[in-house]
Amino acid sequence: MKIVHILTRLLRAGSEENTLLTAAGQVAAGHDVVLMHGRDVLPEFARDLAPGARLVTAPSLVRNLSPIQDSRAVLEIRRSLAKIRPDVVHTHQSKAGIVGRFAAASAGVPLVVHGVHILPFLGVGPAQKAVYLRLERAAARMTDGFIHVSEGMRGACHEHGVGTDRAHYVVPSGFDLSRFRNAEPPSDWRQILGIAPGDPQPFVIAMLAALEPRKRHLDLLRQSAGFLKQFPQVRLVFAGDGHLRAEVEAAIKELGLDQQVALLGYRNDPERIIAMADICIHTAEREGLPRSVLQYLAAGRPVVLFDLPGIEEVVTHGENGFVVPQNDWGSFLERVGQLAASPERRAAMAGKARATRLERWDEKFMAERTLAIYEELLPRAVFSEASA
Structure with missing residues (x-):
């Protein structure tokens, strides 16, 4: 498979390490893996944890909400995906999760998966929560499956009506x-x-x-x-x-x-x-x-x-x-x-x-289970696209 992971930032933090270890396992299993990231990046860190994965920058992808930058990021990512032609796009982190899924859907990627490390609508004020929920529900319509780091994240999505008609899985965030x-x-x-x-x-x-x-x-x-x-x-x-x-x-x-x-x-x-x-x-x-x-x-x-x-x-x-x-x-x-x-x-x-x-938090289990989810969802996603 050709797999593209999309992250807002590629720095030294938990969600990045989770993604890099997953990517490393996928490379080791013989897959072609790309790490697409915004302007905040530590390339040496990424190469240390996920040797063999290619790095691609989307300069307009930034962490803070910015309608102009976010629109540019969708177009940038869409162009890159059109060149790469991946079988799977797996988004991570809140901003890349929204922008990346819109871009992947518009590029016709066969399988779009979102990794839920944290939910932006939890622990914020009412106005922010309303905005984030609206965006997450919209992006969920372009998502074939969700991979959560915990049962708590999966439960919060169902409770708030995010992707309730989509497949939801829990894969613990692995480490050595x-x-x-x-x-x-x-x-x-x-x-x-x-x-x-x-x-x-x-x-x-x-x-x-x-x-x-x-x-x-x-x-x-x-x-x-x-x-x-x-x-x-x-x-x-x-x-x-x-x-x-x-x-x-x-x-x-x-x-x-x-x-x-x-x-x-x-x-x-x-x-x-x-x-x-x-x-x-x-x-x-x-x-x-x-x-x-x-x-x-x-x-x-x-x-x-x-x-x-x-x-x-x-x-x-x-x-x-x-x-x-x-x-x-x-x-x-x-x-x-x-x-x-x-x-x-x-x-x-x-x-x-x-x-x-x-x-269950072993890094090898995480990589293997994530690949198994892709393989389970791909035929379903391709069939759904053909029937549309």
């Missing part, structure tokens, strides 16, 4: 499980945490997430400043990069947390950062099913996070982690404090985290 199960802390962990040889090891909280608004690093810093100052032996470690880096750095200084908060930027050894931590956290206000949370559990680390659609698939409250109602920062910090104060409870939850059944 063994890499996280067997990791050791980095050799320079003392330097990362800012402690001298001989000093006692601090209590370490890690959060792996791109530095973008919906992950709420800034809110976390402001809400937890008092907690951190009350317990100077605690270290908070952020791993990840993004366009909010300068603001996060400024907030750390402004709040006087330079000695307790480490901002590491992008790391190619996330498993080692998790291995350094006593517990891990996730503060996103909206998300599909966070890959980082799965990685925390694979490494045997208890997690504290805000409630997200489908999170109950992997986190059982009070067993391998704590799930707190969205925006309830008081309860969030209370749960963090409980784990910090009780090594016994922490150890028990760590054991249950490590025992969490994560086989």
